Amino acid sequence: MSQLSLKRLEKSFNEARIIKGIDLDVSEGEFVVFVGPSGCGKSTLLRMIAGLEDVSAGEIEIGGKVVNELPPVQRGIAMVFQSYALYPHMTVYENIAFPLRVEKLPQDEVDRRVGAAAKVLQLESRLQHRPGQLSGGQRQRVAIGRAIVRQPKIFLFDEPLSNLDAALRSEMRIELMELHKRLGSTMIYVTHDQVEAMTMADKIVVLDAGTIAQVGSPLELYHRPDNIFVAGFIGSPKMNFISGTVASADGSNAVVDLGALGTIALPRTNTAIAGQNVTLGIRPEHLSLGDGQFSLDITPNIVEQLGIHTITYATLPGGENFIGLFEGNPDLVDGKEVRMGFDISKAHLFDANGLAVY
Amino acid sequence: MTSTRSATLFALALLAPALIYILTIVAYPLFDTIVLSFTNASLRQEYDFVGWANYQRIFGAGNFTEVIIRTFIWTFFSVSMKMIIGMCGAVLLNAAIPGQTLFRILTMPPWIVPMAIGIFMWGWMYNGQFGMISGLLQNFGLTNGPIAFLAYGNTAFWATIVTDVWIGVPMVTIYFLAAMQSIPKDLYEAAWTDGAGRFYRFRRITLPLMVPAIITMSLLSLIATFNSFDIIWILTQGGPSGSTTTMIIDTYKTAMGSRKYGEGAARAVVISIFVTIFCLVYFRAVRKLQQGEAK
Numbered sequence: 001m002s003q004l005s006l007k008r009l010e011k012s013f014n015e016a017r018i019i020k021g022i023d024l025d026v027s028e029g030e031f032v033v034f035v036g037p038s039g040c041g042k043s044t045l046l047r048m049i050a051g052l053e054d055v056s057a058g059e060i061e062i063g064g065k066v067v068n069e070l071p072p073v074q075r076g077i078a079m080v081f082q083s084y085a086l087y088p089h090m091t092v093y094e095n096i097a098f099p100l101r102v103e104k105l106p107q108d109e110v111d112r113r114v115g116a117a118a119k120v121l122q123l124e125s126r127l128q129h130r131p132g133q134l135s136g137g138q139r140q141r142v143a144i145g146r147a148i149v150r151q152p153k154i155f156l157f158d159e160p161l162s163n164l165d166a167a168l169r170s171e172m173r174i175e176l177m178e179l180h181k182r183l184g185s186t187m188i189y190v191t192h193d194q195v196e197a198m199t200m201a202d203k204i205v206v207l208d209a210g211t212i213a214q215v216g217s218p219l220e221l222y223h224r225p226d227n228i229f230v231a232g233f234i235g236s237p238k239m240n241f242i243s244g245t246v247a248s249a250d251g252s253n254a255v256v257d258l259g260a261l262g263t264i265a266l267p268r269t270n271t272a273i274a275g276q277n278v279t280l281g282i283r284p285e286h287l288s289l290g291d292g293q294f295s296l297d298i299t300p301n302i303v304e305q306l307g308i309h310t311i312t313y314a315t316l317p318g319g320e321n322f323i324g325l326f327e328g329n330p331d332l333v334d335g336k337e338v339r340m341g342f343d344i345s346k347a348h349l350f351d352a353n354g355l356a357v358y
Numbered sequence: 359m360t361s362t363r364s365a366t367l368f369a370l371a372l373l374a375p376a377l378i379y380i381l382t383i384v385a386y387p388l389f390d391t392i393v394l395s396f397t398n399a400s401l402r403q404e405y406d407f408v409g410w411a412n413y414q415r416i417f418g419a420g421n422f423t424e425v426i427i428r429t430f431i432w433t434f435f436s437v438s439m440k441m442i443i444g445m446c447g448a449v450l451l452n453a454a455i456p457g458q459t460l461f462r463i464l465t466m467p468p469w470i471v472p473m474a475i476g477i478f479m480w481g482w483m484y485n486g487q488f489g490m491i492s493g494l495l496q497n498f499g500l501t502n503g504p505i506a507f508l509a510y511g512n513t514a515f516w517a518t519i520v521t522d523v524w525i526g527v528p529m530v531t532i533y534f535l536a537a538m539q540s541i542p543k544d545l546y547e548a549a550w551t552d553g554a555g556r557f558y559r560f561r562r563i564t565l566p567l568m569v570p571a572i573i574t575m576s577l578l579s580l581i582a583t584f585n586s587f588d589i590i591w592i593l594t595q596g597g598p599s600g601s602t603t604t605m606i607i608d609t610y611k612t613a614m615g616s617r618k619y620g621e622g623a624a625r626a627v628v629i630s631i632f633v634t635i636f637c638l639v640y641f642r643a644v645r646k647l648q649q650g651e652a653k
Contacts, residue, residue, distance in 0.1 A: 052547055073553030085548035089566045098562075099552035150552065 003028040003186050004049065004154060009058035011044055011210075018044050020210040021058065026154075026188065026203075031180050034190045035197040036207035037233070042190045043158055045207070049188065050079045050156050063153065073102075078147035079156040082163065084139045086131040086146075092118075093127040096145040117145040120182070137168045144179070157189040161196065173199060194234055198222070206230050228354040231281050237323045239348070242280045242316060249274040254349065254357070256280055260317040264294045266349055270357050273349075278357070281348035284311070284325035289332075292341020298322060299337045305329055312338075388630070394623035401617050412624035421600070422608070422625070429604040432519060433583045439523045440579055441572065444530030449560070451531065452538045462535075469528035477592040480521040484508050484593070511601030514594050518602050522589050526582075530575055537571035538564060570647040577640035581633055605629050 004026040011019035018041045026032050034042040047053040049060060051072035059066050067075045078099075086095050094101075096117055100110045118124045121141040131139055140160060147155055157176075161169045177200055180187050191197055197204050198218045206213040206221065206229070213233075214226040225231035231239045244256040247263060254268040256278060264280065300312035312324040312332055324340055332338060349357040395412055399405040416422040451462050468476060483490045486506025495501040507513040541564065549559045587606045590596060596603035596611060603611070606629060613622025 050551055052551065071553075072551035077551070079548070079551045081544045081548055083542065083544045085542070085544035087545060087563060089569075098549070098554075101562075102549075102553045102558060146548075146552070 003030075003063060004188075005059075005061040006045075006049075007059040007061070009045070009048065009060065010056045011041070011048055011053060012056045018210050019048070019056075022210075022212055024205060024212065024215065026186060028186055029184050031177075031187045031189065031200060031202045032205060033197040033201035033203070034188065034205050034207055035192065035194055035233070036213075038192060039209075040207040041210040042192075042207045046079075046156050046158055046188060046190045049075075049154075050077055051075055052079075076153035077156055078150045078152035078154075079158065080140075080143045080147050080160045082159040084131075084143040084160075084163075086139055086142055088131055091128050091130060092123060092134070092142050092145075095131065095142050096123075096127075096149055098146060099150045113149045114145075117148045120148065120179070121145050135168075136164045137172055140164065140172055141175075144176075148183070153186065155185055155187045157187065159190055159192070161191070162193075169196075176200065195236060198234070204234075206233060208233075224356070224358070225348065226356055228279060228281070228350040228356075231348055231350070231356070235283055235285075237284045237311060237325060239281045239283050240320070240322050241350075242282075242320055242322075243318055244278055244280055246273045246276050246278055256349070261296055262294075264344070264347070266344055266347055268349060268357050273351050273357055276352045278352065279350040279354070281350060282342050282346060284323040286342050286346040287324045287326070287340045288342065289326060289330055290339055290341060293344045294347070295339055295341040297337050298324065298340050300324070300332060300334055303332045303334050391623045391626050391630075394620055395627045397620040397623075399619040399623070405620065408620065412621045415621065416624055416628070425600075425603055425605055425608045426628075428515075428601075429584065429606075432515070432602075432604055433580060436519045436522045436526070436583045436586075437576060437579050439519070440526045440530045440583075441576055443523065443527050444534050444575070445568075445572075447527065447531035448534035448538050449564075451535050465528050465531055467528075468524050473525060473588055474592060476525060477521060477589050480517075480524070481508070481593050484517050508594055509598060511598055514598060514602050518590050518593055521593060522583065522586055525589065526579060530579065533575050534568065534571060537568050541567050573643050573647065574640075577636060577643060581636050581640070584633060584636065585629070605632075 004024075006022050006024040009019055009022040009024075010017065022045065034045060036042050044053060048055055051067070051070065055068045060068055062075055062077070072079070087098065090098070093114055096114045097110050100113060105113075114127070115124075118127055121144060123138065123141055123145060126134060126138060126142075131142065134142065143160070160176075161172050164172060173196060176187075176189075180200075189196075189200060201218055203215060204218055204221055205215050208229050214221060214230045216224075218234075221230055221234045225234060228241070232241070242258055242261065244258040244264075247255045247257045249255070249268065249271045251269055251271050252267065253265045254270070254273060255263055255265045257263050258280065266280075298312070298314045298316075300314045302313040304311040304313075307329070308327070310326045310329055310332055312326075314322045314324075316322050326332075351357050396407055396409060397405045398408045398411070447465060451458065451465065455461070471479075482488070484492075484507035486492050486504040486509065489504075489507070491507065492501070492504045496504065505513065507517045545563050545567075546559055549563055554562070585606050586604070587610065590602050590604060590607050591610070594602045596607040605625065609622050609625040609629060612618050612625055616622075
């Protein structure tokens with residue numbers, strides 16, 4: 001049985017529909033990441049689960065019980081905010097103890113729980129400090145500590161790492177994953193950063209304009225995106241898209257005319273796409289230098305040497321941007337044409353509606 | 359070295375107009391008042407230095423100590439009521455209620471209406487014969503006959519406080535409202551998800567985070583209320599029988615009523631000393647609050 005179920009969930013602010021009928025099941029102990037661009041409704045969805053936003057239509061079930069009308073505290077959730085939401089006038093101890101004080105727990109129980117959380121989060125030496133005296137990472141830990149002491153069924157994280165610098169963010173990412181392993185609790189995590197989503201999630205929910213674009217494991221989303229939105233959102237640098245027309249589709253192969261770039265035959269059984277305008281997708285990291293099963297002659301505008309990788313940026317005859325990512329430091333120069341190829345099995349095809357054709 | 363010197367001169371040149379202005383309208387009159395307080399100046403052209411005689415007289419005889427105590431009591435109740443009502447008003451105006459903007463606008467009239475007009479209006483409301491308050495009390499059967507609030511010492515004292523509070527509350531409310539709105543919404547949402555109710559959130563989040571605003575406003579209001587002249591002068595002129603005579607009224611009466619400029623100046627100097635102490639406390643508090651924020 002799933003621990004959290006969203007059923008036809010909707011949210012409107014006046015005339016604007018922000019969440020447009022979402023169905024989702026989250027199992028106990030799962031680390032679920034809501035990811036999507038700004039304004040896709042991911043934070044609103046999280047706040048609805050938390051009870052900070054009313055539900056316009058549909059149901060939220062936690063542990064088999066509809067919680068639409070319950071206040072946050074009765075839902076068995078704890079939330080970590082993007083801004084940490086620490087009380088600046090209270091010590092770290094009092095910040096972590098806040099939910100326990102609300103519950104009026106006896107002092108020895110408060111001491112025990114705060115002590116345990118502080119130990120897990122390595123905050124023991126900071127308990128008497130104020131939030132203003134802590135680093136960003138430490139503040140983040142205090143916010144997590146305040147969530148932990150409540151022993152919730154579900155942790156909700158609203159872009160908790162977005163205020164940290166890159167180095168600290170990757171450090172905290174690992175800490176959060178370790179914490180998830182240790183506590184074994186269900187965690188729902190909102191981010192716009194697809195790297196966070198890919199590295200942390202058991203299950204990623206990609207949101208696009210208030211609807212779910214796809215739900216799946218990180219590798220499912222990477223290898224078999226359901227649509228062009230997910231294909232473009234997951235992966236960095238993003239997937240290259242080339243417009244074309246299906247010249248023929250005989251049930252075993254679809255031949256796609258890519259204009260000046262030539263034609264490519266992809267193994268596809270769908271015959272309905274014959275004659276359609278389609279989009280071919282190929283990830284920058286799936287390109288190789290030299291000939292491949294399909295090859296293109298590309299003249300990079302910019303070449304970025306990152307040591308471990310080299311990234312090239314070019315513009316195709318059709319006007320599309322085209323990025324290549326190659327291991328090491330191959331001899332690539334701006335303005336000098338180079339042949340790039342890829343394996344046909346790595347290519348993605350999207351129909352006129354942007355849906356993947358497999 | 360030369361450039362530093364020219365920079366200093368340039369800075370002084372820029373400051374000069376303000377410095378001249380302050381010296382003319384603040385420093386010189388203050389100095390002159392202090393000098394005057396050691397003289398027996400009156401309507402006569404000449405006057406003599408009398409040393410500490412004026413100070414000895416005001417503290418030795420008469421009712422000046424009583425006036426000081428009355429001023430402090432008057433100020434204490436007025437400031438306390440402004441703070442309490444202002445805080446309640448800010449809480450209500452900050453609540454997500456329908457017509458919030460209208461209520462916010464409605465708090466402003468006491469502040470916007472010219473002070474003298476507001477005070478006259480209160481003067482009429484306090485009137486025993488045709489005043490609204492006395493009329494209402496009689497209509498509700500709370501009093502047997504008309505009460506002329508400004509005719510009795512006790513009621514006049516409170517009537518002047520109420521008017522002062524009415525005029526002072528909007529500014530306190532708006533200031534507290536601004537302070538309240540600067541508290542991040544996330545803190546309340548975090549507390550709400552942790553199960554904290556309205557009163558608990560107010561007690562443990564709003565109030566502690568408003569301490570700097572409360573201290574600042576209390577001290578500023580203390581300074582302004584201590585020197586409040588117009589309200590008492592228009593309503594009672596310090597009467598009846600001196601029951602609403604505060605230090606500033608007393609000083610004015612002595613200097614301008616009895617034409618004892620020297621003795622009036624001595625009283626003014628005493629007021630200045632008190633206000634200076636309040637200002638020092640205020641600046642110290644502000645510095646401490648800033649240091650606290652820096653931490």
